[in-house]
Amino acid sequence: MRRLGDRLFTLFAGAGAAVALLVIATVVGLVVFRGAGAISWRFFFEQSRAVGAEGGVLYHLAGTFILIATAGMIALPVAAGVGLYHQLYLRSDRGRRSLEALLHALNGIPSIVFGLFGLAFFVQLLGMRKSWLAGGILLAMMILPTVTVAFLEKLRAIPPASVEAAFGLGLRRNHIAWSLLLPQGAAGLVTGTLLGLARAAGETAPIMFTAVIFAGATVPRGIVDSPVLALPYHIFVLAQDSFDPAMTTNMWGSAIVLLMLVITLSLIALPLRLRIHEEARRV
Amino acid sequence: MSEDDVLKPILTIENLGVRVRRDGHELLRDVSFDIPRRMITAIIGPSGAGKSTLLKCINRLIDLSSTLEVTGRVLFEGVDTRAGFIDPDDLRRRIGIVFQQPVVFPGSIERNVLFAAARFGPVDGSLLESTLRQAGLWSEVKDRLQKPAATLSVGQQQRLALARTLAGSPDVILMDEPTSALDPKSTAAIEETIVALKETRSIVLVTHHLEQARRLSDWVACLCQRDGAGELMEAAQCETVFCCPTREETMQFLGIA
Numbered sequence: 001m002r003r004l005g006d007r008l009f010t011l012f013a014g015a016g017a018a019v020a021l022l023v024i025a026t027v028v029g030l031v032v033f034r035g036a037g038a039i040s041w042r043f044f045f046e047q048s049r050a051v052g053a054e055g056g057v058l059y060h061l062a063g064t065f066i067l068i069a070t071a072g073m074i075a076l077p078v079a080a081g082v083g084l085y086h087q088l089y090l091r092s093d094r095g096r097r098s099l100e101a102l103l104h105a106l107n108g109i110p111s112i113v114f115g116l117f118g119l120a121f122f123v124q125l126l127g128m129r130k131s132w133l134a135g136g137i138l139l140a141m142m143i144l145p146t147v148t149v150a151f152l153e154k155l156r157a158i159p160p161a162s163v164e165a166a167f168g169l170g171l172r173r174n175h176i177a178w179s180l181l182l183p184q185g186a187a188g189l190v191t192g193t194l195l196g197l198a199r200a201a202g203e204t205a206p207i208m209f210t211a212v213i214f215a216g217a218t219v220p221r222g223i224v225d226s227p228v229l230a231l232p233y234h235i236f237v238l239a240q241d242s243f244d245p246a247m248t249t250n251m252w253g254s255a256i257v258l259l260m261l262v263i264t265l266s267l268i269a270l271p272l273r274l275r276i277h278e279e280a281r282r283v
Numbered sequence: 284m285s286e287d288d289v290l291k292p293i294l295t296i297e298n299l300g301v302r303v304r305r306d307g308h309e310l311l312r313d314v315s316f317d318i319p320r321r322m323i324t325a326i327i328g329p330s331g332a333g334k335s336t337l338l339k340c341i342n343r344l345i346d347l348s349s350t351l352e353v354t355g356r357v358l359f360e361g362v363d364t365r366a367g368f369i370d371p372d373d374l375r376r377r378i379g380i381v382f383q384q385p386v387v388f389p390g391s392i393e394r395n396v397l398f399a400a401a402r403f404g405p406v407d408g409s410l411l412e413s414t415l416r417q418a419g420l421w422s423e424v425k426d427r428l429q430k431p432a433a434t435l436s437v438g439q440q441q442r443l444a445l446a447r448t449l450a451g452s453p454d455v456i457l458m459d460e461p462t463s464a465l466d467p468k469s470t471a472a473i474e475e476t477i478v479a480l481k482e483t484r485s486i487v488l489v490t491h492h493l494e495q496a497r498r499l500s501d502w503v504a505c506l507c508q509r510d511g512a513g514e515l516m517e518a519a520q521c522e523t524v525f526c527c528p529t530r531e532e533t534m535q536f537l538g539i540a
Contacts, residue, residue: 161382161384165382165388165444166398166399167375168375168380168382169376169398169399169447170374170375170376170377170399171402172402175402180388
């Protein structure tokens with residue numbers, strides 16, 4: 001009977017893993033199958049022409065990089081601040097739990113709501129109009145919980161006795177942050193940022209009202225009224241108007257590029273996390 | 284320092300109490316005694332008598348626990364450690380602490396010793412060697428200062444923690460059962476170091492080992508639990524407490540009654 005139970009459990013776990021693999025393989029397979037025809041060097045280095053039916057995704061890729069790089073540069077230091085505040089300055093459990101609840105609530109806000117907020121706040125109230133900076137800030141707000149939670153996870157792994165010993169030596173909080181918490185938590189911070197950026201790269205809703213246009217932009221030359229092109233919005237618009245077969249192929253080709261970007265960011269995250277963790281142990 | 288100053292206690296504990304904020308449960312009640320300068324003061328007592336809590340009140344490490352409330356006063360060189368102008372970080376630098384379980388930070392032996400000192404300002408070139416010598420560890424590690432501190436034995440790690448505390452030049456060193464996790468050889472090494480340190484510093488040693496307290500200390504404070512809270516039973520010269528305790532609880536703890 002115990003052996004049967006063990007086999008059933010193995011079957012159940014194996015089936016779960018198989019379904020997950022099947023889902024990934026199906027999605028990647030379909031995207032590659034439909035878009036492979038569009039992929040060439042020229043697709044990466046040419047700008048889009050004929051309303052997306054011809055040319056490549058050079059400026060869409062550049063715009064996506066600008067948006068996620070901005071988001072990363074904003075989210076990383078803010079998440080570091082939130083994590084250090086949580087560990088070093090919030091002394092009561094209630095305060096810590098409230099901050100964690102706030103992060104989870106932020107994580108649960110639908111991306112379209114972020115988009116509407118960005119429209120009302122950055123575009124209309126601050127008068128930024130469509131701007132890469134507005135989009136970057138919105139994406140940073142969206143990924144902040146992911147980055148912070150990954151950082152907190154690493155900070156929690158630091159033995160409380162180590163932090164107490166550091167206080168016992170007379171070190172100030174900023175010293176403890178620099179010499180103990182940040183080196184030990186850096187792996188979580190970097191991993192969280194990469195995973196957050198992988199998510200941000202594929203978001204359409206937060207940037208469609210605030211940062212991107214379909215055509216006519218290259219690289220931004222200012223901050224206000226300086227939109228960019230982006231892969232997810234490009235795919236979104238082509239999907240709506242894909243009456244032309246060439247446009248459809250380019251749409252799936254863009255999806256391959258976006259998928260490659262997201263998978264690359266995710267794949268970098270894991271080994272980098274291990275490497276930083278090992279370096280922190282050796283310092 | 285004048286002769287009068289030498290005779291003055293370095294620490295004075297006045298009506299010290301600690302209780303849990305939420306339910307008012309008392310951990311320490313009305314503890315008062317002096318800690319003499321450049322001597323070893325042992326704090327003894329059964330488990331749960333609040334010895335470690337008392338130690339953390341002295342250098343305000345207890346402030347890190349938001350659930351506890353402290354009443355009474357601790358005077359360091361005659362100044363209330365809770366006075367508004369006192370910086371708790373500076374206070375902890377002058378009143379160092381060594382814990383029961385040795386804490387080793389990631390990195391090399393050298394980085395561990397200079398962990399705090401390097402943050403306090405320029406480090407004298409001889410500081411590393413002098414503190415490791417004071418902690419009785421120099422001869423064992425001088426050829427592998429760049430090796431990870433985690434590779435040291437537990438006894439060596441405890442002496443490393445002591446060297447790290449000494450590198451901050453504290454006037455007082457609080458020791459919370461520093462030898463309870465160590466083998467007899469490492470215990471002997473630490474004890475030797477403690478005795479040598481009292482030439483230049485005041486030591487407060489929390490210990491479960493009565494023989495150790497008797498062997499090392501000049502003064503002894505005995506805490507026992509009464510109605511759930513730690514209270515001071517005796518505080519006097521070592522031989523006075525061990526030979527002629529006045530309180531029944533002390534006698535029971537010492538096994539005299």
